[in-house]
Amino acid sequence: MRYIPPISEIMSTNIIALNRDDDLETAEILFKRHKIxxxxxxxxxxIIGMLSYSDLLRISFADxxxxxxxxxxxxxxxxxxxxxxxxxxxxxxxxxxxxxxxxKILAEKEFHALPxxxxxxxxxxxxxxxxxxxxxxxx
Numbered sequence: 718m719r720y721i722p723p724i725s726e727i728m729s730t731n732i733i734a735l736n737r738d739d740d741l742e743t744a745e746i747l748f749k750r751h752k753i754x755x756x757x758x759x760x761x762x763x764i765i766g767m768l769s770y771s772d773l774l775r776i777s778f779a780d781x782x783x784x785x786x787x788x789x790x791x792x793x794x795x796x797x798x799x800x801x802x803x804x805x806x807x808x809x810x811x812x813x814x815x816x817x818x819x820x821k822i823l824a825e826k827e828f829h830a831l832p833x834x835x836x837x838x839x840x841x842x843x844x845x846x847x848x849x850x851x852x853x854x855x856x
Contacts, residue, residue, distance in 0.1 A: 721815045721816055721817050722815070722816055723812060723813050723814065723815060723816070724810060724812060724813075724814050724815065724816055724818075724819045724833060724841075724843050725812035725813070725833070725840075725841065726816075727816065727843065727847050727848070727850070727851045728812070728833050728840075728841035728842060728843040728847065729841055729842050729843070729844070729847065730840065730841045732757065732839060732841065732842055733747055733751050733753060733756055734756060734757045734758070734759045734839070735747070735756050735757070735758045735759070735768060735799055736758065736759060736760070736799075737758055737760065737765060737766070737798070737799055737800045737803075738799075739799055740794065740795075740798075740799070741773060741776075741794035741795075741797060741798075741799060741802065742794050742795075744756060744768055744773065744799065745773055745794070748770045748773070753770075754769055754770045754771070754829065754830070754844070755767060755768070755769050755770075755829065755830035755842065755844065756768045756769075757807075757832050757839055757842060758799055758803050759839055762837075762838040762839055763837055763838065763839065764807055764809065764832050764834060764839045765803075765805070765807075766799070766800070766803035766804055766805050766807060767803060767804045767807050767830070767832065768799060768802060768803045768804075769804075769829070769830075772802050772803070772804075773794075773802070776793060776794075776796075776797055776802060777793045777794070807832060808822065808826060808828065808831060809831065809832045809833065809834040810822065810831050810832075810833055810834070810843070811833070811834065811835060812833050812835050812840060812841065814833075816848065816851060819831060819843055819848070820848055823845055823848070829844060829845050830842055830843065830844045830845070831843050831844075
């Protein structure tokens with residue numbers, strides 16, 4: 718039988734996270750500075766939600782109105798909190814989940830990122846990009 722490694726071998730452990738009392742402008746800065754698309758929202762080391770860059774675009778109307786504009790109107794961000802915008806029912810995986818199991822969840826649920834949680838604490842995040850990079854190394 719072929720060895721299928723656990724997700725802990727390819728997940729990102731350098732986690733950029735937000736707290737629920739951070740503002741959406743801070744979130745946008747983190748998305749752009751770190752060139753990421755998903756940020757876990759935490760209370761200590763416990764994940765309480767997930768914010769995606771698409772969530773910001775949806776509330777800012779930037780994708781519908783300003784297709785060529787890179788700056789998003791921060792006035793709109795002041796109308797919402799992270800708690801209002803983040804996904805709250807977050808699906809997580811343990812670090813022992815196999816790459817195949819995670820790929821199946823991402824494909825079926827149409828997610829693009831999954832938090833990796835060990836004994837209730839956020840220990841990593843795995844994205845579709847991580848999976849694609851893994852597959853490219855295998856070919």
